[in-house]
Amino acid sequence: MQGAILTYHSISPEPSSVAIHPELFRSQMERLARSSWKVLTVRELVERRGEEIPKMAVTFDDGFADFHRYALPILQELGLTATVYVVAGRVGGCSDWEKRASVSHAPLMGWSELEACMEAGVEIGAHTLDHPRLTRLVPAEIEHQLGEGRRLLSERLGQETVSFCYPYGDWDPQVAELVSRAGYRSAVTCDYRYLRREDGVFLLPRLGINRVTATDHVAQRLYIDTILAGGAERYQTMKRARHSPVSGKEKA
């Protein structure tokens, strides 16, 4: 195994299908900090792919304001870093692309909060302008979502934005090719597995934390230990066998 990338969305005490409670998040990060995994940003992980050390990136999709409020202090206290994938056209707004009635629209970080994240060593990656399903757009629209999203983040934050995340984990070969042409150096999917040596940098798989019921703290503790021990793929296979039919891909 070459490494792993974890996927989080929201860190909040308000129960929701996409939120992990801050105390639970703290316990997961404490376990990670005590482990032999080297925690890197996605940018660093891609740059150091060839190194023979167990590498882990902790990623947060969508740029929720609760990352700044709850997750950042915990990461800083434990000396860990992360990558946050931001919807560039919604900075300071809310997650109004969400259509599921069960998930309410949540506030997103503004520019000053994103700057504070960067000062703490957190990488800001791109997650398009408006969070569309990219495979449903024509090439010019895809290029706009990729290029404008990157330009806006780079200009406003004074950085080179190099890491990308497909909304909903939705990609096809054309979309992946356009991501590489837009100047990004990596892209993450919602394909559930550890990294393998042969993985292309524009199709990096991840291990979703919300695959296990976010409000079941006992299950979550067992789950993070399983991930850190290298057994996440086996765990999912067993879970699938117990609970068919299989649930669909999680939201990104």
Ligand SMILES: [Zn+2]
């Ligand atoms: Zn998303």
